[in-house]
Amino acid sequence: MTFWTDPIGLLDAWLFAVLTGWGLPADVSRIILYILGGFVLATGAMVFTVFLIWLERKLIGRFQDRFGPNRVGPFGIFQTVADMLKIFTKEFITPDGADLIPYNLAPILSVAGVLFVWAVLPFAINMLGVNLNVGVLYVVAAGAIGELGMILAGWGSNNKFALIGAFRAIGQMISYEVPMILTLLVPVMFTGSMGLNDIVKAQNPWFVVVAPLAAFIFFISQVAENARAPFDLTEAESELVAGFNIEYSGLKFGMFYVAEFLHAFTISVLFAVIFLGGWLGPGAEKYPWLGLLYTMIKTTVVFFTILLMRAGLPRFRIDQVMDLNWKLFTPLAIGILIVTAVVDKSLALFTPTIRVLGLLAANLVMLLVTLRFLKIFAQKKRRPLVVPSASTELPDDISEVLL
Amino acid sequence: MTAVQIVFLAVAALTLAAAVMVVSLRRMMQSALALILALVGVAVIFALLGSGFFAVSQVVVYIGAIAILIIFAVMLTQNSMSPEHSQMNPGFLYAALGSALLFSSLVFILSMWVGFYAIPVNLDPSVDTITVLGLSLTDPQGFALPFEIVSVLLLAALIGGIYIARDHHRD
Amino acid sequence: MIPLSWILAFSLALFFIGLFGAIARKNAISILMGIELMLNAVNINLLAFWRYLYSAHMNGLVFIAVVFAVAAAETAVGLALIISAYRNRRTITAGDFDSLKG
Numbered sequence: 001m002t003f004w005t006d007p008i009g010l011l012d013a014w015l016f017a018v019l020t021g022w023g024l025p026a027d028v029s030r031i032i033l034y035i036l037g038g039f040v041l042a043t044g045a046m047v048f049t050v051f052l053i054w055l056e057r058k059l060i061g062r063f064q065d066r067f068g069p070n071r072v073g074p075f076g077i078f079q080t081v082a083d084m085l086k087i088f089t090k091e092f093i094t095p096d097g098a099d100l101i102p103y104n105l106a107p108i109l110s111v112a113g114v115l116f117v118w119a120v121l122p123f124a125i126n127m128l129g130v131n132l133n134v135g136v137l138y139v140v141a142a143g144a145i146g147e148l149g150m151i152l153a154g155w156g157s158n159n160k161f162a163l164i165g166a167f168r169a170i171g172q173m174i175s176y177e178v179p180m181i182l183t184l185l186v187p188v189m190f191t192g193s194m195g196l197n198d199i200v201k202a203q204n205p206w207f208v209v210v211a212p213l214a215a216f217i218f219f220i221s222q223v224a225e226n227a228r229a230p231f232d233l234t235e236a237e238s239e240l241v242a243g244f245n246i247e248y249s250g251l252k253f254g255m256f257y258v259a260e261f262l263h264a265f266t267i268s269v270l271f272a273v274i275f276l277g278g279w280l281g282p283g284a285e286k287y288p289w290l291g292l293l294y295t296m297i298k299t300t301v302v303f304f305t306i307l308l309m310r311a312g313l314p315r316f317r318i319d320q321v322m323d324l325n326w327k328l329f330t331p332l333a334i335g336i337l338i339v340t341a342v343v344d345k346s347l348a349l350f351t352p353t354i355r356v357l358g359l360l361a362a363n364l365v366m367l368l369v370t371l372r373f374l375k376i377f378a379q380k381k382r383r384p385l386v387v388p389s390a391s392t393e394l395p396d397d398i399s400e401v402l403l
Numbered sequence: 404m405t406a407v408q409i410v411f412l413a414v415a416a417l418t419l420a421a422a423v424m425v426v427s428l429r430r431m432m433q434s435a436l437a438l439i440l441a442l443v444g445v446a447v448i449f450a451l452l453g454s455g456f457f458a459v460s461q462v463v464v465y466i467g468a469i470a471i472l473i474i475f476a477v478m479l480t481q482n483s484m485s486p487e488h489s490q491m492n493p494g495f496l497y498a499a500l501g502s503a504l505l506f507s508s509l510v511f512i513l514s515m516w517v518g519f520y521a522i523p524v525n526l527d528p529s530v531d532t533i534t535v536l537g538l539s540l541t542d543p544q545g546f547a548l549p550f551e552i553v554s555v556l557l558l559a560a561l562i563g564g565i566y567i568a569r570d571h572h573r574d
Numbered sequence: 575m576i577p578l579s580w581i582l583a584f585s586l587a588l589f590f591i592g593l594f595g596a597i598a599r600k601n602a603i604s605i606l607m608g609i610e611l612m613l614n615a616v617n618i619n620l621l622a623f624w625r626y627l628y629s630a631h632m633n634g635l636v637f638i639a640v641v642f643a644v645a646a647a648e649t650a651v652g653l654a655l656i657i658s659a660y661r662n663r664r665t666i667t668a669g670d671f672d673s674l675k676g
Contacts, residue, residue, distance in 0.1 A: 027406045099432060133533060137459045144467030148439070151474055155432065163478075170471065177467075194533075411576045415584045422588055422611055426595030431603060438607050441588075445614045448584075451576065452625045457617075457638055464642050469610065469649045476603055476653045480660045483667070492669070495598035502590040502597075509586055514579070521578045521626045532635070539632040546636045553643040560647030568654035570661065 063311035090250035103156030107255035113146025124291030157247035165243035182333035200278035418444030589615035
């Protein structure tokens with residue numbers, strides 16, 4: 001066990017030796033180390049967000065043909081630090097008639113809901129908080145806590161725009177959880193375990209190859225769950241002013257902000273881990289630092305895609321968002337689950353190549369069937385072209401109408 | 404006293420305090436928040452009892468679904484009862500007395516039972532509880548039938564909930 | 575380890591707090607919350623008995639899963655009923671729904 005093969009285990013063993021050397025009992029020092037580990041992971045994630053916010057602003061700037069932050073430090077890299085300092089000094093404004101407990105609890109829960117996920121993310125073979133045997137379910141549970149934060153923010157603010165924003169957010173998030181969980185069951189079914197590290201280890205080939213449709217639905221549902229463009233109706237400025245966080249100022253608003261940006265990165269890591277093989281790559285089992293590098297490369301690709309979607313797509317209407325979920329994604333996800341289970345089980349006896357090809361063919365068939373259905377449906381829905389008839393023709397003398 | 408016991412006592416005290424707040428607070432929203440705290444406490448107890456699966460399920464089902472539904476219901480019906488009036492029925496003292504009496508007598512009866520002082524057996528680490536549970540849920544000799552009936556119940560509740568809560572006057 | 579007696583006493587206390595809430599509160603939503611507390615207490619008991627006495631059997635765990643499903647179904651239908659009643663009668667006090675009384 002050296003720094004290059006197991007850095008976390010080395011650090012853990014050393015700290016444990018130090019603590020027991022001070023005369024603490026073994027289980028107390030274990031608990032202290034757990035708390036310390038959680039603290040370090042959470043702080044690391046929050047500090048990392050500072051970099052993420054800069055990266056996102058810079059990239060969005062480039063997508064939109066402008067420079068992005070470029071004043072503070074080289075390439076504007078200290079812009080977020082300056083923003084952070086400013087937000088620290090701002091005043092907390094509590095709206096009149098606010099319900100104080102929900103109002104103050106909401107930002108904390110929002111951040112906590114994202115940070116909880118980091119406890120199970122495997123960045124490399126042994127660089128992870130814990131390989132929970134119910135990891136996937138745990139990720140869903142953490143999402144539920146984030147939802148709770150939003151609804152409390154909407155309620156506690158005593159503001160109708162905040163409440164409408166929160167209702168929209170919750171409706172959207174709960175709805176998109178359904179296809180998300182259903183598609184998460186596909187990798188779980190392939191692996192036979194819900195632990196995220198086990199899912200990574202089982203990816204031969206990557207699950208995005210054997211379940212591309214499930215991966216696509218999972219990705220879109222996660223973006224919708226994060227309420228990012230094009231699904232950012234919860235904070236549609238033109239309709240709702242700012243959404244559920246309208247009444248927050250200073251650091252409390254900053255916490256919602258951090259939660260949103262960190263969530264975008266977290267779903268990128270999750271997608272990379274569940275569908276893109278996580279830390280898998282040549283030499284990654286022996287040298288976890290290489291695995292960390294692979295995870296980060298894959299995550300960056302996904303993160304870049306999310307940013308590109310945000311920069312390039314206009315916002316959906318709320319009924320379009322709901323239609324997309326309930327009329328397309330949920331039935332399709334159920335179909336994917338059933339078809340994948342049947343095909344995988346019936347091809348289990350053949351060679352892996354045949355199994356992969358069969359699963360791919362099944363996905364292709366499902367895609368074609370869905371597109372066919374969409375075509376029929378879209379043609380039914382399309383409004384007939386309005387042809388001006390004789391009776392609606394403009395009168396010869398327009399002044400008759402005007403008078 | 405080990406660290407686990409201290410954690411258990413702290414969590415149990417917090418859960419019971421939250422439960423008392425659920426049944427005693429006048430403002431429904433705060434009562435609902437206390438319910439969430441109590442449910443989290445129960446989830447931690449599940450984890451302490453060695454079933455991480457049910458701890459996480461508790462958070463998903465109770466906080467992700469039930470607590471949010473209750474908060475929605477509280478929001479939609481917030482004008483019906485003002486927090487200035489008592490939330491208790493007139494004879495609530497009798498209810499408190501009866502509950503306390505039943506509680507103490509049950510504890511007394513239980514304390515005479517041998518199993519009350521049982522020591523936990525160490526779980527066999529080679530057995531994955533979730534796997535065994537999943538297999539028994541789908542085993543026709545096991546619990547496949549109850550499992551299917553539960554799914555039918557959930558479907559019925561889904562349809563019933565949508566039908567009942569719909570505004571029939573509007574359409 | 576935690577003695578079984580502590581867990582049983584704790585779950586009993588939780589159950590009776592829930593029972594008190596279900597009996598004593600006027601508000602129908604509060605009654606539902608009390609029932610949730612009681613169901614949770616039952617789940618703790620089931621899990622504790624599985625862990626301490628019958629860890630080889632799966633009956634207790636299956637029963638917990640069933641209780642989860644029943645709790646979810648009960649809340650969904652119960653809250654739907656409460657909202658429907660509120661829409662018709664503008665009240666959610668359980669004692670006010672007495673139009674069937676002779």
